[in-house]
Amino acid sequence: MTLSPSCSVPVRHDTVQLAHGGGGRLMRELIEQVFAAAFDNPVLASRHDSAVVPVEAARLAMTTDSYVVDPLFFPGGDIGKLAVFGTVNDLCMAGAEPAYLTAGFVLEEGLPIDSLVRIVRSMAEACAECGVAIVTGDTKVVDHGRGHGVYLNTAGVGWVRDRVDVGPARIQPGDVVLLSGDVGRHGIAVMSVRSGLALGTELESDCAPLVPPVRALIDDGLDVHCLRDLTRGGLASALAELALDAGVDVEIDEARVPVHDAVRGASELLGLDPLYIANEGRMVVVVAPKDAARALGVLRARPVSSGAVRIGSVSKKQGAQGRVSARGALGNLRPLSLQSGEQLPRIC
Ligand code: MG
Numbered sequence: 001m002t003l004s005p006s007c008s009v010p011v012r013h014d015t016v017q018l019a020h021g022g023g024g025r026l027m028r029e030l031i032e033q034v035f036a037a038a039f040d041n042p043v044l045a046s047r048h049d050s051a052v053v054p055v056e057a058a059r060l061a062m063t064t065d066s067y068v069v070d071p072l073f074f075p076g077g078d079i080g081k082l083a084v085f086g087t088v089n090d091l092c093m094a095g096a097e098p099a100y101l102t103a104g105f106v107l108e109e110g111l112p113i114d115s116l117v118r119i120v121r122s123m124a125e126a127c128a129e130c131g132v133a134i135v136t137g138d139t140k141v142v143d144h145g146r147g148h149g150v151y152l153n154t155a156g157v158g159w160v161r162d163r164v165d166v167g168p169a170r171i172q173p174g175d176v177v178l179l180s181g182d183v184g185r186h187g188i189a190v191m192s193v194r195s196g197l198a199l200g201t202e203l204e205s206d207c208a209p210l211v212p213p214v215r216a217l218i219d220d221g222l223d224v225h226c227l228r229d230l231t232r233g234g235l236a237s238a239l240a241e242l243a244l245d246a247g248v249d250v251e252i253d254e255a256r257v258p259v260h261d262a263v264r265g266a267s268e269l270l271g272l273d274p275l276y277i278a279n280e281g282r283m284v285v286v287v288a289p290k291d292a293a294r295a296l297g298v299l300r301a302r303p304v305s306s307g308a309v310r311i312g313s314v315s316k317k318q319g320a321q322g323r324v325s326a327r328g329a330l331g332n333l334r335p336l337s338l339q340s341g342e343q344l345p346r347i348c
Contacts, residue, residue: 057159061096076204084126096158109148208281252312
């Protein structure tokens with residue numbers, strides 16, 4: 001599954017050519033020498049029109065996402081890593097064990113082959129880290145000036161075990177809300193490159209797979225009601241969506257939400273609210289109160305979620321209206337709601 005370190009790229013051109021998009025010999029070279037070399041696995045090696053895979057459960061989780069992040073490479077990650085972890089994490093949020101991915105590439109004519117190889121290699125490493133395989137894919141090339149280097153789409157399939165039932169419909173009044181770590185690093189890491197902002201410290205994206213903590217929560221049989229990864233729109237938007245979908249009110253204690261100093265500083269400079277900034281390796285866990293302490297222990301025992309904290313709970317109030325409130329240091333409550341526009345575009 002991984003590209004050998006000595007991998008050379010004998011593709012005849014230094015950049016992606018439009019002729020690569022038209023099928024034929026050049027496209028075959030690109031597929032064989034770049035994609036197949038990196039993603040090698042028996043299903044992909046069958047070179048069939050569809051991937052045929054064995055199924056290991058009665059229920060499948062399926063998801064798809066497109067990635068348009070600008071820039072393609074940022075501190076702590078790149079579009080390839082994002083495209084694997086993002087889709088794998090969405091499968092995890094259904095309590096699924098991720099198994100297979102598809103990958104669709106839209107390449108802009110003139111993209112350096114070296115950049116493509118770097119992205120593809122990063123995807124292969126990310127797949128190995130998550131224990132998933134890219135079993136089928138597609139490549140299209142668009143005219144120079146009509147793309148942004150690379151757009152990526154990944155779809156994913158995972159297995160959901162019999163007794164597992166995780167989703168917004170299961171959220172109950174009294175449930176405890178856990179957060180898996182500090183917020184806002186992905187958004188600020190991307191923005192710092194885009195705006196040339198010097199943060200005085202090398203702040204890296206939190207881009208990471210949530211497979212280990214989710215697998216552990218499921219394996220331990222904890223009564224996890226809902227999981228949600230904090231991507232675009234950050235913690236505030238994720239909670240606002242869950243509260244609306246589940247028809248409950250949620251209250252969090254803002255002082256308990258960990259925010260890196262560099263994220264706080266950059267947010268002030270850019271006029272952003274860290275609770276609304278995108279993450280790519282963070283989630284909230286909504287869990288029955290009886291299992292909250294154990295769930296927190298499970299999260300803290302895995303590196304990706306070692307900074308997990310209890311941030312709030314689902315309100316027991318009658319007549320809940322899907323509201324989320326954050327309690328400030330002085331006891332004041334401020335509402336967290338879905339924002340009408342993107343705070344940061346092209347972030348994932
Ligand atoms: Mg998600």
